[in-house]
Amino acid sequence: MNASVIRPARNRTRSGQITALSAVGLLALLAGCAGPASPSSVAGGEPVAGGVLDVSISAEPGCLDGHGISATQQQFLGRLIYDNVVTLDENGDIAPYLAESWGVSEDGRTYTFHLKQGVTFSDGSPWNAEVLGQNFEHMRDPATKSPLAAAYIAPYVDGTVIDEFTFEAHLAYPYTPFLYTLAQSWLGMNSGKAITEAPETLCQKPIGTGPFTVADYQPGQSISYTKRDGYDWAPEWLEGDGEALLDGVEVTLVSEPVIRHQSLVAGQYDLTENLAPQNAAAVQADPNFTYENLARTGNPYVLNFNLGRAPFDDLAVRQAFAAAVDTKAVTESLGFGTYTPIDGFLSKESKYYDPTVEGVLTYDPERANQLLDDAGWTGRDDEGFRTKDGKRLTIEVPTVESSTPSPLLVQLQGEARKVGFDLRIIQLPQAQLTELRYAGDYDALAGVWHTNTTDVLFIRYHSSEITGERIGQNSSYVNDPELDTLLSTAREADDGPVAEEAYSKAQHRLLEIVPGLPLYENPSQFAYANTLHDVAVDTSHPVPVLTYAWKAE
């Protein structure tokens, strides 16, 4: 949302490029063997078309259909193959994309979209009002198992196809964040033909209207993208026309941070989607690379407590845990100065962030011990952990299995142990973790939820977002009527003082409930070789957009 931060980064090194290319041209002339010079090199600093870009990513969603996943990497991967109904412009305002214009009814419950004509999907099928309706249905189809898109369009009741390029969406109540969510990568438009004929193939072979298409997908290994011929409907803020410049993008999963860094420096990859904080300073100091550190908006990194079961059903235990951890030191050691400590449940860059939340939850081990004593956890077993009625104060935190333990969880474990918590890190395969997560079978879960609207508080902490028939992201199982009212009010209010007041109160109410331990904001950190030019930054999430990026050889 904060437009000043997510400004497209472009032309950073074009002047340097001109010099380099001229030198090559001069050398060729002197040698008297110009040869079959490519037309682009004659043009000097002009963009060069062609070439395949090698990209390393830190994790792979396991499914490429944005509607069926919530993985962070989709912010970047989705931009390659999908277009959205609307987009945010460089100021953060809603702007046309696959819809040329739209109207909202007086009561805020009917949205009329006038769609762009002449847009086609990579399978040749057309983009029209019917397809938009099919996409909404696909998002909320139980078979899609959507962890994100379905929640974002939950107020959508049904739609009417007015004519081939006009669609009317009916909402259950005024839902102001609707258009913002439609601009996010996960809600990109899938081919209507594919949705009807073979929805189960979309994970493996997604069909969008975007600048690239998926040529080959090896789950857990790599994704090959090739340029989409005839692409001509990029959003205006991208400042380009027509097809992508690169012939293709080769995305490889490189889960080890140290390898992502080394292979970038060695030239094996042109860009890494996720540069680990410990390598930030080295890449930043290297004149051959561009390093970006861009703030994200939404729900920061939080250890979410499960309020639905013991021991975190007890407010005192939650408050004690929050007071037991020196979050500033944890942030510093994990982020190498690139992370920002946070005291509340909303990122500082988010709209309606209330700075008065700072300093309410503080590191105070003495208070933590006092709270636990008062809550009856007075016994100690032979390993030094607290007990009550013979039961140990145990916290089970499941996480995805990995060869290196999450340093965050190891630190939280050590900090919590000092006041008598037995925090157990349970490493599980991804599929099992997902199952456990939506079954609510855990005491705490660490995670983030980045989005371009402050409605993230509703998505994370409103009682209607507890997983039921639809997957919900209220992983803390918060069910607080007062908070519900505030979040619903804010969701339905137009941008302005009503929303501001409700969001401010909600942020303070969360500090009373303590649904988790706010830890830090982890910004989007990516880096690329300076042979790569015109890498834009997305306006909904600060990730690189490669539509008009080009590679100088």
Added chain:
Amino acid sequence: MSIASRTVPPAVAPPAALPARESPRLRAPRARRRRWRVRPGILLASAFLLWLAAAVLTPGLLAPADPYAVDPARSFEAPGATAWFGTDDSGADNYTRIVHGAATSLYIGVGATAIGVVGGTAIGLLAGLNGRLVEASVMRFLDVTLAIPEILLALVVIGIIGGGTENAILAIGAGSIAYYARITRAQTHLVRRSGFVEAARTLGLPAWRILLTHTVPNVIKPVLVLATIGIGSAIGAGASLSFLGLGTPPPAPEWGAMLSAGRNFISNAPWMITFPAAFLVATVLSITVIGRELRRRAEGRLA
């Protein structure tokens, strides 16, 4: 390492062209010296193993601090007076963790070797004492097993039964059974045809008595000597599995797991890698050196 330590030197005849013999005058003082001189390698290895034994038996004496204690405010502290070997990403003391991790590493090494020796001896005896058909089928099966690298076999076992310290021991032990079985079988043949067994048989001793009092004890001695070398490579294999995240789960202080945690910070805090690696290398080397010495002496007697 493992290949070198496992190759039993073939009993080849000395090459035809021997180097010129040293004159007796020169040889005499050397021979005398050999009687009391201990090679420095052996001395160093023994000293290190003594330290290791202390770390396993009384870790609290060598490093009184808590190996699980973290202090985020002190993370990535370079080696110095407050932390001899530096601190890791959680601010835990590296020296303390290395001392307390010795037990786990040795536990894996000794445990896995024990499984390998017991299983291997049983199979080897079975093959060596039974008829041709049993022997041929068992040995062909072992040949196939030996064709698969030990660590790969361990990974297959882990894939089936899952990770963890005990499972890692099982996996590495299972992977080394074939190796011990082959040695046992060869040794069984040797002992079976030896004069003393022949004599016992002539004297009319029952088969089971010959087996228990003559065959097994003479078969097992050289196997045990070789097993000491095996402990070294089993420790290495255990650390490899932990490094891959399949052995001892974090945050237990295990050397392989420490290496694994440190590799992402290799340019920021190299001490997270160098110290556990140095201790791992020193342990494997020391055990191998001592094992070889034991074998050298044993071979002299058995030949």
